[in-house]
Amino acid sequence: MVARLSTRELSPERVVDTRLLEGLLGYNSRRAALHLIAGFSDAMADLGLSPVEFSIVTVVRHNPGITSRSLARTLAIQPPNLVGLIRSLEQRQWLKRKPHPNDKRAIGLHIPTPSVSLVKQAESIAYEDDQARSKHLTSDEKVKLNNLLMKLYGKVSA
Amino acid sequence: MVARLSTRELSPERVVDTRLLEGLLGYNSRRAALHLIAGFSDAMADLGLSPVEFSIVTVVRHNPGITSRSLARTLAIQPPNLVGLIRSLEQRQWLKRKPHPNDKRAIGLHIPTPSVSLVKQAESIAYEDDQARSKHLTSDEKVKLNNLLMKLYGKVSA
DNA sequence: TATTGTTATACTCTATAACTATA
DNA sequence: TATAGTTATAGAGTATAACAATA
Numbered sequence: 001m002v003a004r005l006s007t008r009e010l011s012p013e014r015v016v017d018t019r020l021l022e023g024l025l026g027y028n029s030r031r032a033a034l035h036l037i038a039g040f041s042d043a044m045a046d047l048g049l050s051p052v053e054f055s056i057v058t059v060v061r062h063n064p065g066i067t068s069r070s071l072a073r074t075l076a077i078q079p080p081n082l083v084g085l086i087r088s089l090e091q092r093q094w095l096k097r098k099p100h101p102n103d104k105r106a107i108g109l110h111i112p113t114p115s116v117s118l119v120k121q122a123e124s125i126a127y128e129d130d131q132a133r134s135k136h137l138t139s140d141e142k143v144k145l146n147n148l149l150m151k152l153y154g155k156v157s158a
Numbered sequence: 159m160v161a162r163l164s165t166r167e168l169s170p171e172r173v174v175d176t177r178l179l180e181g182l183l184g185y186n187s188r189r190a191a192l193h194l195i196a197g198f199s200d201a202m203a204d205l206g207l208s209p210v211e212f213s214i215v216t217v218v219r220h221n222p223g224i225t226s227r228s229l230a231r232t233l234a235i236q237p238p239n240l241v242g243l244i245r246s247l248e249q250r251q252w253l254k255r256k257p258h259p260n261d262k263r264a265i266g267l268h269i270p271t272p273s274v275s276l277v278k279q280a281e282s283i284a285y286e287d288d289q290a291r292s293k294h295l296t297s298d299e300k301v302k303l304n305n306l307l308m309k310l311y312g313k314v315s316a
Numbered sequence: 317t318a319t320t321g322t323t324a325t326a327c328t329c330t331a332t333a334a335c336t337a338t339a
Numbered sequence: 340t341a342t343a344g345t346t347a348t349a350g351a352g353t354a355t356a357a358c359a360a361t362a
Binding site for chain 2: 021055062155
Binding site for chain 2: 345346347
């Protein structure tokens, strides 16, 4: 009896009780985010974009001339953290900065014309990878999940 | 017309098009995780536990004697990263390490008796904070969301 | 006064290679 | 050979305070 209890307690194969954590949206969403982002770098290896870098270039592509500040608000990134990311992306030709025509403080962000097709390619890769890593869910479940997540972090979904 | 276009492009109040990102579970789950974890440190300020530290002590409480390796597998933490976390938690009396009775390589983790009530308190705080940060969702939506997230990262839910 | 972009800084989290003691 | 714990190290990601230039 004692030996058996010890085996139950310490064997690596033993089922670990994680019921409390699994009742927390914070834990589950962190685990899900890790799972989805794990393969991202591999999938994006040829293009060399990190998840955050990808989110920047795709938003800039769909919002040409967006300012650093607006981008920070949109992606919930602290403005100081954006500085290095933008500098690095600009050095790698993913971004171009142009002075704002009316506001001398602001700088508009753009995708250099030759890189636009690369950004589109990155968007395809990101989408395919996202789909591949969530293939255990039906299309309906994925839509539901996206809507619930957006509702959770403040994007009011219809 | 030109001036109007410029305003649409660069004004900070302009609605930013993020439709592509919002179709990605990776993006939405990262945003949701950030939203939920943002308040965690504040809520846990008195006890001084980070989200990862909390996940460790609660799993140890519900699985006394669990090894570092099993904990790493359970929480998807790399074993080397657990070393410093466990050492720090042990110094702060949140954990106790005891040699495994049969396997001289392994070390079992336990909550020191005087700290058990603190861990329970931390669990209450974590749960309340999680609920507070997801109050825009109904109970039913929260259950659905938890199940979909678990299914996504590999915890097969019924 | 408020906002944009920025510097400096620190802390948390995650990842990989390689070692040792033991199984 | 494989596993448990560990060391060392690096790189992302996130956070805050404070500054100059401009609005």
